[in-house]
Amino acid sequence: MTRKLVLGAYGVRVAIVDAADSGIGARLQRVMPPTVLVDGADSADIPDVTYSVRRSCSAGMAHPAYDVVCGDDVRLRDRTADEVVEWLRTEIDAAVAVRSRTALFVHAGVVGWRGRAIVVPGRSMTGKSTLVAALVRHGATYYSDEFAVLADDGRVHPYARPLMLRDRPTPRPDRFSGSIGHDPLPVALIVSAPYADGARWAPEVVRGARAALPIIDNTLLARVEPERTLRISATLAPTVVTLQGVRPDAEVVAPKILEYLDDLLDGRAAATTAEAGPPASRERVQAPARAIHAFERVIPVRFLRFDDVLEPDEHARLLEYALAHEPGFEASGVMASATESSIDPRYRASGTLMSLDDLVGGLERRLRRLVPHARRELGLSWFPVGKTEIQMAVHQLGDFFGAHVDDGNEAVAGRRLTCVYYFHRQPKRFSGGELRLYDSVERNGRVERAETYLSVEPADNSAVFFPSHRFHEVRAVRSETRSFHDSRFSVNVWFWVGPEPRWE
């Protein structure tokens, strides 16, 4: 028997047609936020999206298996009921967030406190659900762990799905005794502070227009609906306070955030950013390495990626420039010491173009503007930005660069932040060439390369920032052709620390 369920939220209707009579619809309702309401299946309104769940035709499955079809596409195949429910939950979240025209969806956790909202913006895996759960355990009202739903008046509405914590072996709803909020709240506090191992809680207090930037930075449709994004962000800016930096464990910081909002509401918090202290007197947000008593400690690597960095015409000009300068690319060298540079194909095989004209300089200036943002998101201590190095690199069939750091001897010790901008011709004719970023491990006071890593695809027109002291490598490129034109190209930029400011 086919069952149909229509869910509606914020002006978006999603239909689930259960042709397999799997009971998935009922299970789905239990994991969706209360704001996602069951709509009349008989309504004449056409759903914005329809997903059909049907029994899988594949033979040999040990358990009942299902496919999910959307339009003409089979979007999911041979999955268990649990997997289908989890996938549909994410799909419905995304459908509502992207299609809603009555509210602006921001990637953020939200809690209520004394009639005001605390918004915790951040991408996935930055610890926002963990912080939201900790705030709720300390008495805040739960609103959302995924989206801040902002109305035109700047108030935040609930999207209170069961809390999902990723530090569990299997993500599942967190049981908590807190209450769930229903009424829209004005936003009083934004906490833009991803978790960082070893961090101390010493955030910068930001007010005014700058305080609203984390909202724009995490708005799903910022590029699609810039006017609405800007208008709602501007509505928040005059009254909201943003705490910006990196944070330690959520349990440590949650009560401090609530105390800060108490002070804010009771008029005890610093009235201006200036009262929080000038930049030079601010405590560094990242603590120095711990004492040696920890025998072994893994320090996870982090990176920040920006997609669609250049406009299509700029991208085309840069690619054209690279292709036109093929003769200028020289074999890349490596440095074993501050004074010794050599070409050593055991460690590195690639080409480098050192002399670049202002076309590439424009890209460098654009990336430089993102340094404060990257520095903050990566949890790097503040440093004055000094000079910039820039080069273009090409990796062809078999080219690679073994594990290394970018600041390992005197000659380059001033590098703090590495940025790699990737570009290539379409269609892509190579594979591999991933950037592998290694975790570090501290053993008896020595920091070494760990065996765990993150792998970053060299996606066309994307830029990746990471700390220069982190171990990383370029995996070998596999190419369908030996043509230079089909290579993996990048622009490598190193941002150096400048002279320390003198506060006289």
Add this chain to the structure above:
Amino acid sequence: MAARQVEGLLIERPAGELLVLKRSTNEAHALNETAAIVFDLCDGTTSRATMVAEVARRTGLPADESIVELALTELADAGLITLDESGRPELTRRALIRKLALPVAGIALLPVVETILMPTVASGQSTAPPPLTPPPLTPPPVSSGQAIQLPRRIR
């Protein structure tokens, strides 16, 4: 140094400051009050002396040309204005603070333009993808204390 706002900006004015979106680059910029005052006067005709006087009148900062120069430099670096003269002053915030010996409250009033790149719809996942299950790796080519360096410094 005649300065003019670039075309195609979306602008909102929260409490005397500015939020600006530049659609051509998908960048969002936050301008504090002083930067906003200078930006508003970038019409291609207003003189620097007028800008200096206006900044001093509305913010209480000293009537010092270098404050306006810093604002113009930051606005031009952000791509929000164009400057007629190619030889822009290389002025830093630190140098200005030293020169003016400003109190803490004054430092907060110095022009600030902060820039972010607006996210794409898909980039919600891009900051920190879930870690992969690591396969066993061969040892690095050199010991970690002697890591290989990228090659030459660029002139």
